[in-house]
Amino acid sequence: xxxxxxxxxxxxxxxxxxxxxxxxxxxxxxxxxxxxxxxxxxxxxxxxxxxxxxxxxxxxxxxxxxxxxxxxxxxxxxxxxxxxxxxxxxxxxxxxxxxxxxxxxxxxxxxxxxxxxxxxxxxxxxxxxxxxxxxxxxxxxxxxxxxxxxxxxxxxxxxxxxxxxxxxxxxxxxxxxxxxxxxxxxxxxxxxxxxxxxxxxxxxxxxxxxxxxxxxxxxxxxxxxxxxxxxxxxxxxxxxxxxxxxxxxxxxxxxxxxxxxxxxxxxxxxxxxxxxxxxxxxxxxxxxxxxxxxxxxxxxxxxxxxxxxxxxxxxxxxxxxxxxxxxxxxxxxxxxxxxxxxxxxxxxxxxxxxxxxxxxxxxxxxxxxxxxxxxxxxxxxxxxxxxxxxxxxxxxxxxxxxxxxxxxxxxxxxxxxxxxxxxxxxxxxxxxxxxxxxxxxxxxxxxxxxxxxxxxxxxxxxxxxxxxxxxxxxxxxxxxxxxxxxxxxxxxxxxxxxxxxxxxxxxxxxxxx
Amino acid sequence: xxxxxxxxxxxxxxxxxxxxxxxxxxxxxxxxxxxxxxxxxxxxxxxxxxxxxxxxxxxxxxxxxxxxxxxxxxxxxxxxxxxxxxxxxxxxxxxxxxxxxxxxxxxxxxxxxxxxxxxxxxxxxxxxxxxxxxxxxxxxxxxxxxxxxxxxxxxxxxxxxxxxxxxxxxxxxxxxxxxxxxxxxxxxxxxxxxxxxxxxxxxxxxxxxxxxxxxxxxxxxxxxxxxxxxxxxxxxxxxxxxxxxxxxxxxxxxxxxxxxxxxxxxxxxxxxxxxxxxxxxxxxxxxxxxxxxxxxxxxxxxxxxxxxxxxxxxxxxxxxxxxxxxxxxxxxxxxxxxxxxxxxxxxxxxxxxxxxxxxxxxxxxxxxxxxxxxxxxxxxxxxxxxxxxxxxxxxxxxx
Numbered sequence: 001x002x003x004x005x006x007x008x009x010x011x012x013x014x015x016x017x018x019x020x021x022x023x024x025x026x027x028x029x030x031x032x033x034x035x036x037x038x039x040x041x042x043x044x045x046x047x048x049x050x051x052x053x054x055x056x057x058x059x060x061x062x063x064x065x066x067x068x069x070x071x072x073x074x075x076x077x078x079x080x081x082x083x084x085x086x087x088x089x090x091x092x093x094x095x096x097x098x099x100x101x102x103x104x105x106x107x108x109x110x111x112x113x114x115x116x117x118x119x120x121x122x123x124x125x126x127x128x129x130x131x132x133x134x135x136x137x138x139x140x141x142x143x144x145x146x147x148x149x150x151x152x153x154x155x156x157x158x159x160x161x162x163x164x165x166x167x168x169x170x171x172x173x174x175x176x177x178x179x180x181x182x183x184x185x186x187x188x189x190x191x192x193x194x195x196x197x198x199x200x201x202x203x204x205x206x207x208x209x210x211x212x213x214x215x216x217x218x219x220x221x222x223x224x225x226x227x228x229x230x231x232x233x234x235x236x237x238x239x240x241x242x243x244x245x246x247x248x249x250x251x252x253x254x255x256x257x258x259x260x261x262x263x264x265x266x267x268x269x270x271x272x273x274x275x276x277x278x279x280x281x282x283x284x285x286x287x288x289x290x291x292x293x294x295x296x297x298x299x300x301x302x303x304x305x306x307x308x309x310x311x312x313x314x315x316x317x318x319x320x321x322x323x324x325x326x327x328x329x330x331x332x333x334x335x336x337x338x339x340x341x342x343x344x345x346x347x348x349x350x351x352x353x354x355x356x357x358x359x360x361x362x363x364x365x366x367x368x369x370x371x372x373x374x375x376x377x378x379x380x381x382x383x384x385x386x387x388x389x390x391x392x393x394x395x396x397x398x399x400x401x402x403x404x405x406x407x408x409x410x411x412x413x414x415x416x417x418x419x420x421x422x423x424x425x426x427x428x429x430x431x432x433x434x435x436x437x438x439x440x441x442x443x444x445x446x447x448x449x450x451x452x453x454x455x456x457x458x459x460x461x462x463x464x465x466x467x468x469x470x471x472x473x474x475x476x477x478x479x480x481x482x483x484x485x486x487x488x489x490x491x492x493x494x495x496x497x498x499x500x501x502x503x504x505x506x507x508x509x510x511x512x513x
Numbered sequence: 514x515x516x517x518x519x520x521x522x523x524x525x526x527x528x529x530x531x532x533x534x535x536x537x538x539x540x541x542x543x544x545x546x547x548x549x550x551x552x553x554x555x556x557x558x559x560x561x562x563x564x565x566x567x568x569x570x571x572x573x574x575x576x577x578x579x580x581x582x583x584x585x586x587x588x589x590x591x592x593x594x595x596x597x598x599x600x601x602x603x604x605x606x607x608x609x610x611x612x613x614x615x616x617x618x619x620x621x622x623x624x625x626x627x628x629x630x631x632x633x634x635x636x637x638x639x640x641x642x643x644x645x646x647x648x649x650x651x652x653x654x655x656x657x658x659x660x661x662x663x664x665x666x667x668x669x670x671x672x673x674x675x676x677x678x679x680x681x682x683x684x685x686x687x688x689x690x691x692x693x694x695x696x697x698x699x700x701x702x703x704x705x706x707x708x709x710x711x712x713x714x715x716x717x718x719x720x721x722x723x724x725x726x727x728x729x730x731x732x733x734x735x736x737x738x739x740x741x742x743x744x745x746x747x748x749x750x751x752x753x754x755x756x757x758x759x760x761x762x763x764x765x766x767x768x769x770x771x772x773x774x775x776x777x778x779x780x781x782x783x784x785x786x787x788x789x790x791x792x793x794x795x796x797x798x799x800x801x802x803x804x805x806x807x808x809x810x811x812x813x814x815x816x817x818x819x820x821x822x823x824x825x826x827x828x829x830x831x832x833x834x835x836x837x838x839x840x841x842x843x844x845x846x847x848x849x850x851x852x853x854x855x856x857x858x859x860x861x862x863x864x865x866x867x868x869x870x871x872x873x874x875x876x877x878x879x880x881x882x883x884x885x886x887x888x889x890x891x892x893x894x895x896x897x898x899x900x901x902x903x904x905x906x907x908x909x910x911x912x
Contacts, residue, residue, distance in 0.1 A: 230517065230518060230550070231554040234555075254551045297518065392540070392561045395558075396552065396559075399556075416544075419544060419548055420522065420548055422548075452548075453520065453522060453548075454522035457521070458523070458524065459522075497521075497579075501521050501522075504521045
C-alpha cells in the first residue's frame with residue numbers, strides 16, 4: 001500500500017480527466033490522475049476536433065448551446081494555441097429548404113450565439129470549396145481545436161502545479177471501507193488512497209462503478225470519421241438542417257476531418273473501435289454534399305470513437321438519453337461516499353465539467369478555493385505566440401506547441417525526422433521528456449509524427465531509430481507496433497492513392513506489417 | 514493542376530534534384546512541393562523563402578512515378594506567396610533588368626558595339642558585381658548590331674507555296690541572329706517559306722522566375738493570340754530555344770493559368786519538326802560531302818522534361834560526317850538568370866561540374882544543345898564552343 005494519501009484520485013486521462021486534474025491542482029488539492037493507456041487514448045483522441053459554438057445544439061438543446069458558446073469564448077483565450085479561429089458556416093442546400101435556417105438563427109441568438117445570415121455568393125467567396133448549389137448560409141463562431149494539444153496542455157499545467165500523472169496503469173477496482181470508497185487498486189497491484197475518487201473514464205466509467213456497487217446506465221454511441229489528406233476548406237462547414245450523419249467538415253491542423261455517424265454499440269466493442277467500410281461510404285456520400293471536391297480528395301484514414309452517453313433512468317430503455325454534462329455525487333445518489341462521476345458532455349465543455357466536478361470535490365473536502373481555469377492561460381498559450389522566423393523547421397512546432405517551443409533545442413535537434421508533418425528531433429525529445437512516451441503511437445499523439453500523407457511509410461524507420469536511441473529499446477519493435485496501428489485506420493479506405501501508399505508502405509516495411 | 518495528394522513520399526524527386534546536392538538550405542522538391550503545399554494551404558505564413566533556390570529544371574517531375582507536378586507547385590507557390598520576397602533596392606533593379614530581356618535588348622541593340630565593350634570592362638564588371646550582385650565571372654551574351662527581325666524583313670519569302678511560322682525569341686533577336694538566319698536558310702532550302710508571328714513578346718520565363726508573373730501572363734496572352742492566328746493559317750510555330758518552347762507549351766497553362774490546349778501541339782522545336790519531315794521523306798536536304806564535325810550533345814533540363822532530346826539527337830545522327838556522343842543528362846547549373854546572380858554563382862558551378870568534366874573528357878570540337886543559357890554556361894565553364902543542332906545542320910547542308 002502506497003503511504004501517500006491524495007486528496008483526489010481521477011480515473012481517466014481524456015479531456016475530462018485532464019481538465020479536472022488541472023482544476024484540482026490549481027485549487028491546491030493533492031491530486032493523482034491514473035490512465036490505463038496514454039493520455040488522449042480514448043474518445044478524446046478520436047473525435048472531430050471541433051470547438052462548438054453551440055449552434056449545432058441551439059434548436060434542440062438550449063442549455064447545451066449556452067454552455068458551448070461560453071466555453072468556446074473561454075477556450076479561445078486560455079487555449080489560444082490549441083484553437084484555430086476558423087469560424088464556421090451552416091449551409092443550406094435546395095433539398096434542405098430555408099425554413100430550418102430562420103428558426104436556427106432565432107434559436108442561436110436566444111442562446112447568445114452570433115449567427116449571421118450571409119448571402120450565398122458571399123459564403124462562396126469566403127469559402128470557395130463549399131457546394132455551389134447553396135441557397136443560404138449562416139456564419140457562426142465555430143472553431144477548430146486540436147484535442148491532443150488541448151489535453152496535453154491541461155496535463156502539463158496540472159503537473160506544473162504539483163499533480164501526479166500515472167499513465168499505462170489501469171485501475172482494476174475501487175477500494176472500499178464499508179460503504180466509502182477510499183482509494184483504487186491498480187494493475188500494478190498497488191492500492192492508492194484518496195479522500196475522493198473521481199471517475200472520468202468516459203464509456204469505461206460504468207464498469208468501474210458497477211464493481212463498487214454503483215449502477216450508471218451508459219449507452220456507448222459510436223461515431224466514425226474520415227481524414228482527408230489536406231485542407232479543402234479553411235472554415236468549419238456544417239449542414240443547416242436537423243443534425244444528421246456526416247454533416248460537419250472540420251479543418252484540423254493540415255488535414256480535413258469529416259464526420260460523424262451515431263450508432264449504439266455494445267460496451268464490449270469499445271476497446272477496439274474502428275470505422276467500417278459502410279460507415280466510410282456513408283460519410284463520403286454525405287461529405288460530397290458539403291464540399292464537392294471531397295469526391296476526389298485522398299482519404300488517408302478512417303477512425304471511430306465512442307460518446308459516453310448517459311441514460312438518465314437506468315431502468316429505462318435508452319430513449320431518455322442526455323448529451324449534456326452528467327455529474328453524479330454517489331454519496332447522495334447511491335449512498336457511496338468518496339466517489340464522484342463526471343461524464344457526458346463534449347470536448348468543448350470539458351473545462352466546465354471539470355469546474356463542476358471540482359466544485360463538488362471542494363465542497364466535500366471543505367476547501368473554499370475558487371476555480372481559476374477560465375482565466376488562466378494553458379501552457380503553450382501563455383503570452384504571445386513566438387513569431388514565425390527561420391529556421392523554417394521550427395514553424396510547424398510553433399503551430400503545435402506555441403510558447404512551449406522555448407523548451408525545444410533546435411540548435412542541436414533541428415533536423416526534420418517526420419517530413420510530412422515537419423517534426424524535428426528537438427520536438428521528439430521534448431515529447432519524450434514531457435509526456436513519457438513508450439512507443440511511436442504515443443509519440444504521434446504528442447507531436448504529429450506519422451499523421452501526415454504517408455502515414456509513416458517513408459520516415460518511420462528514422463523515427464524509430466531516434467526514439468530507440470532515446471529510450472534504449474528495440475527500433476524494430478517500435479516500427480512493428482506503430483505499423484499495426486496505422487494499418488487499422490488505412491484498411492477501411494484502401495483504394496486509389498491510399499492503396500498505392502499502402503503498397504509502398506508494405507514494400508518499405510515488409511517485415512513489420 | 515494541384516495534385517499534391519498523389520505524392521507517395523518516395524523521395525525519388527529528392528534524389529534527382531541538382532540543388533539538393535549542393536545547397537543544404539534548400540528543402541528539396543518533396544518538402545518544397547507537396548509537403549510544403551499542405552502547410553501553405555493551412556496558412557500562407559508557412560511559405561519558405563528557401564524556395565527561391567528551385568532551378569525550375571523539372572527534373573523532379575521527370576523522376577516522379579506518380580506524375581505530381583512538383584516543379585509547377587513550387588513555381589506557383591513562389592508566385593502566390595513569395596511576392597514580398599522579391600529583392601528590393603539595387604538587387605531588385607538587377608532582377609528587373611535580368612528579367613526584362615525584351616526591353617533591355619531593344620535598348621541595347623542600337624548601341625551594341627559600345628554596350629558589348631562596356632559590359633566587358635573590368636571596372637564595369639566589378640561595379641556590377643559589387644553593387645548589383647551580377648557575378649563578375651559572368652559575361653553577358655553580346656548584343657547584335659542588327660536585330661534578327663531587321664535582317665528578316667529584307668529576306669524575300671514570297672516564292673514559296675508552303676509556310677511555317679518562326680518564334681525567334683529574345684536571344685536570337687537581340688544577341689544571336691545567326692541561329693535564326695541558319696533556320697531560315699534550312700527551311701528555304703527545304704522548300705518552305707518563313708513567316709514571323711504577327712506579334713511576338715518574350716516568352717516570359719525570366720519574368721516568372723524573377724517574380725513578375727503578371728507581366729509574364731500578359732506577354733503570354735499576346736504570344737498565344739499570334740500563335741492561334743498562325744495555326745488558323747495552317748502553319749506550325751517553330752522555335753529554336755527549348756526553354757521558350759517549354760514555357761509556352763507547359764508553363765503557360767500549368768503555372769500562369771493561360772489556356773493553350775488548342776494550339777499547344779502547334780508549338781514545337783524546329784529540330785523535332787525537321788526530324789519528322791526528313792525521316793518521313795517529306796523534306797530532302799543535300800548534304801556536303803566534305804563535312805566533318807566531332808560533337809557531343811547535352812540534354813537541357815527542359816528538353817528532358819519534354820522528352821524531345823531524341824529528335825535533336827536523331828537529327829544530328831542523320832547528318833553525314835557528324836561524330837556524335839550523347840552525354841549523360843546532368844544539369845549545367847545556370848538555370849537562366851539564376852546563375853548570373855552573385856549569390857547563386859557558387860551553386861551554379863558546383864551543379865554544373867559533373868557536366869563540365871564529362872565535356873572536357875570527351876574533348877569535342879563542339880557541344881550541341883538546344884538551350885541558349887546552357888550554351889553560355891558551358892562556353893564560360895569549359896571554353897568549348899556550343900552550337901544549336903540547327904547550326905550544325907545549316908553548316909552541313911549544300912545550298
